[in-house]
Amino acid sequence: MFDTEPVPAPAGHHQNSNHVDRKIEKKTWTKKRILAIAGVVALIGLITASFALGGGGSKLNVQSERITVSEVKQGAFQEFIPVNGVIMPLTTIYLDAVEGGRVEEKLVEDGAVVRKGQPILRLSNTDLELSLVNQQTSVYNLITQMQIARNAAQQNTTTKLNQMTDVESTLKEAKRVYELNKTLYEQKAIGLQEFKQSENNYQYQLEKKKLTEQILAQDKTSNAQQVAQAQTSFRGAATALDVMKRKVGDLIVRAPVDGQLTSLEAEIGQSKNKGERLGQIDVLNGYKVRVDIDEHYLPRVFNGLQGEATLAGKTYTLTITKIYTQVANNRFQVDMRFEGAVPDGIRRGQTLQIRLALSDETQALLLPKGGFYQQSGGNWVFRVSPDGSTAYKVDVQLGRQNPDYYEVMSGLKPGDKVITSSYETYTNMQELTIKK
Structure with missing residues (x-):
């Protein structure tokens, strides 16, 4: 078998008349092409949206009734x-229990105006009252002992004075006898023995008088010392009694000054400790x-x-x-x-x-306070154009503040108008179009 190749037909020769040539048309909108175009469009849209929402030079439309526009002015500024x-009295005196005790009686009600020394409360303390009685008894006993000692000293002194009188009388008689015997001895009327006896008696009486005088002086000094000691003891006991009386007296709580009684915390039957707060005036x-x-x-x-x-x-x-x-x-x-x-x-x-x-009043460029500060931190603001249709983001520097104004250090001038309401919804915008 031999392979035979087809012989092309000569030019101008037509093959079988039943065969017809057809032109094949190329498809333009393929499914693959449509999807590619859609992807490009979506990407462009995404880029456009990105610029619209947060890119440099981005804009946003805002309604005028939803923003607050304030004017920058030159004026007096004071930082405060x-x-x-809270209103308080200029002076408040606190009432404390000087001595502890049981509340027996309320003499003044809370809120009353009182005078200095006026009784407010009466407390009772049986221990203090018993101590006062004991102290009084001690003082009375001391007074009795002092009186007895004083009487004994006076009697002793009287005895000593009587003895002194006797000594002086005896001395006077001994002196008379001595002087008489001296004269008689000189006249040889008496003997030497009798004269010496009267002389010795006279010298003895002189020494006895001196000794009696010393005893009397010592007795006087001793009595004075005893009296001084007794008086010191008495004063000490009397002072202790006065202190005890004051302590018992302190059971009646009195107003230390004129004023209004407030915050009285005491009810009948309550026990109050020493130093406990009772109220104030x-x-x-x-x-x-x-x-x-x-x-x-x-x-x-x-x-x-x-x-x-x-x-x-x-x-x-x-x-x-x-x-x-x-x-x-x-x-x-x-x-x-x-x-x-x-x-x-x-x-x-x-x-x-x-x-x-916090400062003196000075002249400054003032910007009214508003919610914008929370987003911008005072570093930038939206300044409104003169025609009021647009607001642009500008850098500023704000200084001191008070509840009404910020002090403008730079970035704005008098007459400028600024959006001072919150920037929460357009923090990343650079330009705002204000729609009315």
Whole structure:
């Protein structure tokens, strides 16, 4: 078998008339091509959305009624902080139980105005009362003993004085006999023996008088010492008795000053220990304000710093007079006093809102406070264009602040308008279109 190859037909020769040539058309929109185009479109959309939401030069439409626009102005600025204070009396005297005891009687009710020395409470203490009785008995016994000793000393002194009188009388007689015998002896009327006997008797009586005088002087000194010692003992016992009387007297609690009795904590039948707090008396000669301040401001607070408070439409000035540097719960306290007139009708415990000034009043560029600061930290703001249709993100520097304004250091000028409401929904935007 031989393989034969087909011989091509000559030009112009047509094969079987039943065979017809057809042109094959190429498909343009293939499924693969459509998917590729869709992917490109999605990628472009994603890139566009990314720029719209957080890229450089991004924009966002905002409604004018949903934002707050404030104007930057030049004006007086004073740095101050709002603080709360509590009205307190200028002077408070605390009532403590000087002696412990049982409450027998309440003589004044809580809230009453009292006078100095007025009884407030009556306590009882049987131990103290018994001690007082014993001390009184001791003093009375001492007085009796002193009287007995004084009488004995007087009797002894009287005896000694009588003895002295006898000695002086005997001496006087011995002297007379001696002088007479001396004359008679010189005249040879008596003998030497009789004369010497009268002389010796006279010398004896002289010595006896001297001895009696010494005994009398010693007795006088001894009596004086005994009297002094007895008086010292008596004074000591009397002082102890006075102290005991005062201790018993302290069982009646009295007002130490004029004022209003507050916080009285005592009921009939209660037992109160020595030193226990019973209440307090507010001296009604003025008021002060006890203020709580954040510890952050402690280095900037000093005596003489002033603040203002408004009551019933009137503004009052207060001055710091005392600083309590102890910090508790991240706060410290100061006392402030009213300068000049004190508001009418204020009461102890009333709360007062005070604007405490931390600087003097100066001229500054002011930006009203708003929610924008929480997102920008005061480093940038949206400044509104002059026609009010657009707001652009600009860098700024803010300095001191008070509850109403920030002090503008740079980035803005008087007359500029700034969006001061919250930037929470467009923190990453660079430009805002304001729609009305």
